[in-house]
Amino acid sequence: MQKLEVFGPNKLKGKIDISGSKNASLPILAATLLSNRKIYLKNLPKVKDIETMINLLKSLGSKIKFKKKILIINNTKQTNKIASYKLMKTMRAGILVLGPLLAKFGHAKVSLPGGCAIGTRPIDIHLKSLAKLGVKYKIDQGYVHAMAPKGLVGTKIRFSKISVGATENLIIASSLAKGVTILKNCALEPEIKDLVNFLNKVGCNIKWIAKRSIKISGVKEINENSYSIMFDRIEAGTYLIAAAITAGNLRIKNIKSDFLKTEIDILKRIGSKIKVKKNEIYIRGAKKIKSINLKTAPWPGLATDLQAQMMVLLCKANKSSVIQENIFENRFMHVSELNRMGAKISIKGNKALINGNTKFAAAELMATDLRASVSLVLAALTTKGRSIINRIYHLDRGYESIEKKLRRVGAKIKRLK
Ligand code: UD1
Numbered sequence: 001m002q003k004l005e006v007f008g009p010n011k012l013k014g015k016i017d018i019s020g021s022k023n024a025s026l027p028i029l030a031a032t033l034l035s036n037r038k039i040y041l042k043n044l045p046k047v048k049d050i051e052t053m054i055n056l057l058k059s060l061g062s063k064i065k066f067k068k069k070i071l072i073i074n075n076t077k078q079t080n081k082i083a084s085y086k087l088m089k090t091m092r093a094g095i096l097v098l099g100p101l102l103a104k105f106g107h108a109k110v111s112l113p114g115g116c117a118i119g120t121r122p123i124d125i126h127l128k129s130l131a132k133l134g135v136k137y138k139i140d141q142g143y144v145h146a147m148a149p150k151g152l153v154g155t156k157i158r159f160s161k162i163s164v165g166a167t168e169n170l171i172i173a174s175s176l177a178k179g180v181t182i183l184k185n186c187a188l189e190p191e192i193k194d195l196v197n198f199l200n201k202v203g204c205n206i207k208w209i210a211k212r213s214i215k216i217s218g219v220k221e222i223n224e225n226s227y228s229i230m231f232d233r234i235e236a237g238t239y240l241i242a243a244a245i246t247a248g249n250l251r252i253k254n255i256k257s258d259f260l261k262t263e264i265d266i267l268k269r270i271g272s273k274i275k276v277k278k279n280e281i282y283i284r285g286a287k288k289i290k291s292i293n294l295k296t297a298p299w300p301g302l303a304t305d306l307q308a309q310m311m312v313l314l315c316k317a318n319k320s321s322v323i324q325e326n327i328f329e330n331r332f333m334h335v336s337e338l339n340r341m342g343a344k345i346s347i348k349g350n351k352a353l354i355n356g357n358t359k360f361a362a363a364e365l366m367a368t369d370l371r372a373s374v375s376l377v378l379a380a381l382t383t384k385g386r387s388i389i390n391r392i393y394h395l396d397r398g399y400e401s402i403e404k405k406l407r408r409v410g411a412k413i414k415r416l417k
Contacts, residue, residue, distance in 0.1 A: 002396075004389040004403060006380035007412035008362070012248030014409035016239050018255050019045040019400040021232040023093075023305075024191040027168040028198045028229060029053045030096035032073045033060065034104055034176055039202065040226035041071040045235075048397045049091050056087040056094055060101070070226070085111040085142060090397070095123050095165060098144065099173030102135055107147035112139070125159055125166040132157045133170075133177055154179035154218055162187050162212075162298045168195055174216040175204040181216045188212060189299040190259045194230045201225050231255045234305045235399060236281075237263045238374055241309045242406070244272045244285040245316060245382055250409060252281045262302050266292065266310070270317065291317035291356050295324035308334045308375035315343045315358035316382065323352045334372035337365050341379055341387075367391040370398045377402070381411055388416075 020043035030053070032039045044050055054064055054071075061078035064071065081101050088094035088111040101108035112123070127137055127144065134153045137146040154177045159166055167187040172195070174181035186192070188211070196206050196214070203223035209215045236255045243250040244267050257264065257276045264281065268274055271286030291314065296304040304327035314321040315338065325331050332352055335345045341363050344355035362385030367373030373395040380387035389395075392415075395402060403413045 001390065002392050003416045004377065004392050005414045005416050006377065006387045008381050008383040008385065008387065010246055010381045010411045012243055012246050012250055012409040012411060015251040015253055016405050016409060017253050018231045018236045020229040021191055022047055022049055022398050024194040024230050025050055026053055026093040027096050027172065027195045028227065029057060030100055031172045031195065031199060032075060033057065033078065033097060033100035034172065035075050035202065035222035037222065037224035039073045039224065041073065042069065042226065042228040044071055044229055045232060045400045047400050049093065052087060052091045053093065056083060056097060059084065059087055060097065081105050081108045083110040088113045093165065095126060096169055098126065098146065099130065099169035102130065102146055102148050103152050103173045103176035106151055110144050112142050112144065125161060125163045126169045129157050129159065129166055129170050130173060133173060152177035154181035156182045158184040159186065164189050164192065167192055171195060171206065171214065171216060174218065175199055175206065177218040179218055183214045184212060186212045186214055187298055190230060190233060198227045201227055233259045234303060236260060237303065237306045238309050240267055240281065240283055241313050242378055242381065243283040244270065245313045245378055247285040247287050249284045252283065255279060255281065257281055262300055263306065266294065266302065270313065289313065289317045291319040291321040293322045296326050304328060304331060305371050307331060308371045309378055311345070311352060311354060312338065312375045312378045314354045314356065317356040319356050321354045321356065323354065325350045333368040334375045337376055338379060341383065362387045364388040365390065367394045370394050374399060
């Protein structure tokens with residue numbers, strides 16, 4: 001099993017190019033199932049989750065190849081409607097193939113998904129909402145068996161809770177439904193806007209009609225076209241935090257700073273000096289980090305996917321801070337590993353009380369989920385001596401060439417095989 005070895009402390013200096021967004025690529029890849037033509041996708045990140053989604057699409061009959069970094073997906077002969085457990089077990093976003101398969105074929109059998117163990121993560125909102133479009137389903141032996149005997153028919157749906165995945169699944173499914181679908185209480189994450197932009201580019205008819213409401217007029221078919229995926233704002237946020245925590249000096253490139261306003265604001269408040277341009281951000285981390293209380297929230301609030309990284313940063317703050325996790329009930333798995341390194345973090349319900357002024361001690365560590373893993377890398381970067389991070393397959397699911405990107409800006413980090 002591969003590990004990362006980090007010799008700290010490291011002060012990061014230089015520029016980092018941000019890759020394409022994993023969380024925007026996954027629904028867009030799933031949405032290509034709607035098509036009977038070729039779709040060309042640019043700026044996909046080279047990470048394991050994307051590989052898994054491509055393998056899932058291939059298992060469903062999509063013909064896929066890379067040509068000069070462009071992914072060409074050809075669904076002219078796509079026939080299989082069964083998404084197996086083998087491909088769904090590691091990645092929750094696999095459930096996003098359910099909507100397009102139902103829209104295209106009227107029936108599908110999809111394994112219940114796996115993914116990060118950061119909460120119970122049910123798919124009830126996906127299923128209840130699809131039922132409103134005319135889908136009948138049952139769950140049997142770990143699979144969702146779903147069919148739409150009369151095809152999908154547009155209607156009004158109000159999500160009971162804001163869910164990124166359910167919003168995406170329903171936008172994709174409704175794109176080929178008969179008539180008009182109105183979705184209310186939608187998630188507004190930039191990745192959802194990227195999905196809508198992609199679908200409109202290939203001929204769908206989707207409009208935002210109010211802050212959290214979307215109107216989708218179903219179309220009969222999807223056109224051939226190309227699309228370039230947005231940048232990964234979580235990767236960008238992680239490297240901004242890396243600069244802040246190491247008192248480093250980084251230039252974060254290939255981004256849109258508008259999508260990082262919340263993170264930039266927090267980092268300024270804890271003392272970092274930041275200069276924002278449209279497509280890049282310059283950050284200089286302060287020697288003294290100020291404490292701050294934070295809570296995660298749906299966009300435009302602080303992303304839950306940056307909570308673990310922010311927590312490491314606040315371990316280094318001058319006083320104690322509180323982070324309230326409002327999206328996933330079990331997303332504090334990084335805390336016990338950080339405490340093993342000398343942090344003093346206690347959990348009460350969905351709040352973490354973080355004592356500041358932590359001097360981390362180098363240790364051998366275990367990654368538990370995608371963002372928890374990267375928080376351990378951040379901690380190790382600030383720590384004197386040799387730290388080892390085990391089980392980095394979690395990290396490889398979502399961070400492209402992390403050790404190479406960090407090495408280029410001065411980190412002493414190596415992959416051990
Ligand atoms: C997506 C992101 C993930 C991010 C999360 C929240 C992708 C591939 N993943 O995950 O990185 O952390 O958004 O921003 O884009 N819920 C239900 N029933 C459902 C669906 C969700 O109760 O049917 C709950 C979840 O358990 C969670 C909350 O709703 O408590 C939000 O989850 P959701 O927004 O759906 O997250 P994902 O789409 O899984």
